[in-house]
Amino acid sequence: MSVFELLESRRAIRNYENREVEREKIERLLEAATLAPNDRMREPWGFFVIQGEAKERYKELALAYLQERFPTKPHLIESSIKVVTNTPVMIAVTSDIAKNEADSKDNEYAVCCAIHSMWLAAQELDLGFVWRTRGVGLVHDQRLHDFIGAPEEKKTVGMIFLGYPDAKEIEEAKPKKRTPFVEKTVWL
Ligand SMILES: Cc1cc2nc3c(=O)[nH]c(=O)nc-3n(C[C@H](O)[C@H](O)[C@H](O)COP(=O)(O)O)c2cc1C
Numbered sequence: 001m002s003v004f005e006l007l008e009s010r011r012a013i014r015n016y017e018n019r020e021v022e023r024e025k026i027e028r029l030l031e032a033a034t035l036a037p038n039d040r041m042r043e044p045w046g047f048f049v050i051q052g053e054a055k056e057r058y059k060e061l062a063l064a065y066l067q068e069r070f071p072t073k074p075h076l077i078e079s080s081i082k083v084v085t086n087t088p089v090m091i092a093v094t095s096d097i098a099k100n101e102a103d104s105k106d107n108e109y110a111v112c113c114a115i116h117s118m119w120l121a122a123q124e125l126d127l128g129f130v131w132r133t134r135g136v137g138l139v140h141d142q143r144l145h146d147f148i149g150a151p152e153e154k155k156t157v158g159m160i161f162l163g164y165p166d167a168k169e170i171e172e173a174k175p176k177k178r179t180p181f182v183e184k185t186v187w188l
Helices: 005-007 023-034 051-067 074-085 099-125 142-148 169-174
Strands: 045-050 089-096 129-130 154-165
Touching: 005 099, 023 045, 023 089, 023 099, 045 051, 045 099, 051 074, 051 142, 089 099, 089 142, 099 129, 099 154, 142 154
Parallel strands: none
Antiparallel strands: 045 089, 089 154, 129 154
């Protein structure tokens, strides 16, 4: 598959088969991430793989967060927790906070590149993948940081949800309409 074909067919996949993901495949994704461009080779990424018993503990954390955030929406809480239950693997991805703001920003940009590389690699490995920040992604909640045991000088940028894709979702996954680049581009 050409790079363009890969880019055109990549989709956010949020439903998975009830099937383990082989460790080798997870390792291939992590390897893909480390190939991403990054300023001065600071390699600012960190990965925290959550599965099995750790996922059960994560569920408790997500439940506490959701109950606090949506106290009047029990159905939303239930469906959100189901998402965690039905996801075989999650990976929290962190970025190193540097001594100055510019480097910290560049680090985050590099980590975003790394996550996108993983997303494309997942496709080649027949895995479904979505990068979540909101809701059960918990990215903007300090509790996630404490849960993964990341040091102060790391910031969580993304929570990846991953598994073998549900066949129905793949069938139905349609490309989201994109605004043509001409409307986003100024030629100077
Ligand atoms: C930084 C970032 C944060 C995202 N957060 C969420 C999220 O919290 N929940 C979710 O379901 N999808 C999330 N997504 C996935 C987007 O919703 C998805 O990529 C977008 O709808 C375009 O669809 P596509 O990836 O299938 O082309 C996120 C994507 C990015 C890049």
